[in-house]
Amino acid sequence: xxxxxxxxxxxxxxxxxxxxxxxxxxxxxxxxxxxxxxxxxxxxxxxxxxxxxxxxxxxxxxxxxxxxxxxxxxxxxxxxxxxxxxxxxxxxxxxxxxxxxxxxxxxxxxxxxxxxxxxxxxxxxxxxxxxxxxxxxxxxxxxxxxxxxxxxxxxxxxxxxxxxxxxxxxxxxxxxxxxxxxxxxxxxxxxxxxxxxxxxxxxxxxxxxxxxxxxxxxxxxxxxxxxxxxxxxxxxxxxxxxxxxxxxxxxxxxxxxxxxxxxxxxxxxxxxxxxxxxxxxxxxxxxxxxxxxxxxxxxxxxxxxxxxxxxxxxxxxxxxxxxxxxxxxxxxxxxxxxxxxxxxxxxxxxxxxxxxxxxxxxxxxxxxxxxxxxxxxxxxxxxxxxxxxxxxxxxxxxxxxxxxxxxxxxxxxxxx
Ligand code: SF4
Numbered sequence: 326x327x328x329x330x331x332x333x334x335x336x337x338x339x340x341x342x343x344x345x346x347x348x349x350x351x352x353x354x355x356x357x358x359x360x361x362x363x364x365x366x367x368x369x370x371x372x373x374x375x376x377x378x379x380x381x382x383x384x385x386x387x388x389x390x391x392x393x394x395x396x397x398x399x400x401x402x403x404x405x406x407x408x409x410x411x412x413x414x415x416x417x418x419x420x421x422x423x424x425x426x427x428x429x430x431x432x433x434x435x436x437x438x439x440x441x442x443x444x445x446x447x448x449x450x451x452x453x454x455x456x457x458x459x460x461x462x463x464x465x466x467x468x469x470x471x472x473x474x475x476x477x478x479x480x481x482x483x484x485x486x487x488x489x490x491x492x493x494x495x496x497x498x499x500x501x502x503x504x505x506x507x508x509x510x511x512x513x514x515x516x517x518x519x520x521x522x523x524x525x526x527x528x529x530x531x532x533x534x535x536x537x538x539x540x541x542x543x544x545x546x547x548x549x550x551x552x553x554x555x556x557x558x559x560x561x562x563x564x565x566x567x568x569x570x571x572x573x574x575x576x577x578x579x580x581x582x583x584x585x586x587x588x589x590x591x592x593x594x595x596x597x598x599x600x601x602x603x604x605x606x607x608x609x610x611x612x613x614x615x616x617x618x619x620x621x622x623x624x625x626x627x628x629x630x631x632x633x634x635x636x637x638x639x640x641x642x643x644x645x646x647x648x649x650x651x652x653x654x655x656x657x658x659x660x661x662x663x664x665x666x667x668x669x670x671x672x673x674x675x676x677x678x679x680x681x682x683x684x685x686x687x688x689x690x691x692x693x694x695x696x697x698x699x700x701x702x703x704x705x706x707x708x709x710x711x712x713x714x715x716x717x718x719x720x721x722x723x724x725x726x727x728x729x730x731x732x733x734x735x736x737x738x739x740x741x
Contacts, residue, residue: 326531327585327611329561329577332604333569336597345603348610360408361621361652364441364633367396367427368416369625373443373478375468382416389626391644393423397430399623399643404434406649408621412464414441414633416625419451425458432459439464441504443478444487452493463494464531466504469514470521477511491525502529502576512553519564528575532561534582534704536634536690551706558585562592581634583613583686584705587679591711605682613684617663621652631663634689659698663688672701678713 339345368390371382391399403411411431418424419442431438440455444465447455455463465487468477474484494501505511505518515532522530534554558579565577579585586608593604617631624630628639629651638659641651655661662668669675670685677683686702694703709715 327579327583327589329565329579329585329589330569330575332589332607333562333565333577335607336566336593336600336604337569339600339603340597345600345607348607358407360403360406360649361615361619362410362412363403363408363621363623363648364412364414365623366414366416366625366633367391367418367424368421370420371415371417371443372420372446373417373480373483375443375478376476387625391625391627393426395627395644396423396427399627399648400427400431400434400436402643402647402649404436406652408436410437410439412439412441417443417446419446425454428458428460437461442466442490443483444490445478445480445483447486447490447493449493452490452497452499455494456497456499460499462500462502462529464502464504464529465491466506467518467521468506469511470517473511473514488521488525491527495526500528502531503527504531504533506533506535507553507557508535509550509553512557515557515560519560522575530561530575530577532557532577532579534579534585536581536687536704554582554706555588558588559592562589566596581687582704582706583683584679584702584707586611586613586682587707587711590679590682608682611682613682614668614686614688615684616688617660621648623648631659632689634687635659662699668699670699670701671697673705673709673712673714674701676712676714679707 335346369382369387370384372384374383400411413424413428413431415421418440421427428438428440438460439462440460441464467484467487468474469484471484474487475481478484491501491503503518503522505515507515519530521527561577561579565575568575568577590601590605590608594601616635620632622630622633622635623643624636627643629641629643629648630636630638631640640657640660641654643651655664667680668685668688670680670688670691674680674683674685686705688698688702690704691700691702692698694700705712
């Protein structure tokens, strides 16, 4: 996750005081470092059948899901492993009958507990229950305004129900965030959603890049998706900057494309050039992609994955082995590669002058397009000129996989 507003607030302070805060070093895994943030898909069942659901969740029970006692046992291990944050997700997590018992236990164990939901089930009484349980944060997905959202969610009235959920929770004082995954079909709604956020007084906006693997043989500067991505980020950065300058406390974050850090640096070079070196240092401390290091996923049957996009790659099951052991086991080549510092990636990422900021971005995109998890990220929207690459190509590596020129659109199942 890339925290735009954190950088903007620091810049606003720097402008006011003439001093930029020193970078906080992201810790390398060691005995005293915290464990990863765990996104936990507790249930696969969902009341919706969204167009972009990666795992084709449906409204029926799925076999072999973790029992409540098994969940509690895993939580003990996660706590001992110093996991700070649990994001409870699905499917639709509110369809799990014991969701509140799990959340209450998690709160009592002093986890920061988030809930990732489509929001359509949250009426006033359920909002109260969520509030009283003490969830630290509730993320509600909106794919656009009104009919756009309904179309994505394949449910007429879904937008109204999700917005009502936002209002119920806001009224009670629960922290709420809107989660928006941008595609070609809803990019036009981003300005309206940002306005909605302001009007409704919503605390947080999470812009998720579609985990788009790209097409082969493209010119990055002209590719429509890349252009739309850059326009969206321009809007997010200017909105977050205006909020920070006005002393606001809205949070703007992005996910699924670590080139956003590099793009922020370019924004700073253009708008606030005197802070570019300080921001660069801080971006390097952030370090880019952290799948398999600072972010983890446990799926509904207990299989552990490097993140929610790696559902096709299991690392081990918490029913058979503690998460803490699975997570530190680098006998799996993927985990060894993800935990390597620096990661060994090839292509334009290996020659990129911003590699220390971005970390080579999203490995699952490279793997899905080329068959090689360590190839360059085809979802990078920066031009060769911007990354200082003189290889003379703007092409995604062509292999048996990428020559199919397929566009993969991976969205983690549920609403993480
Ligand atoms: S070329 Fe690779 S390392 Fe450089 S910004 Fe793009 S994705 Fe990140």
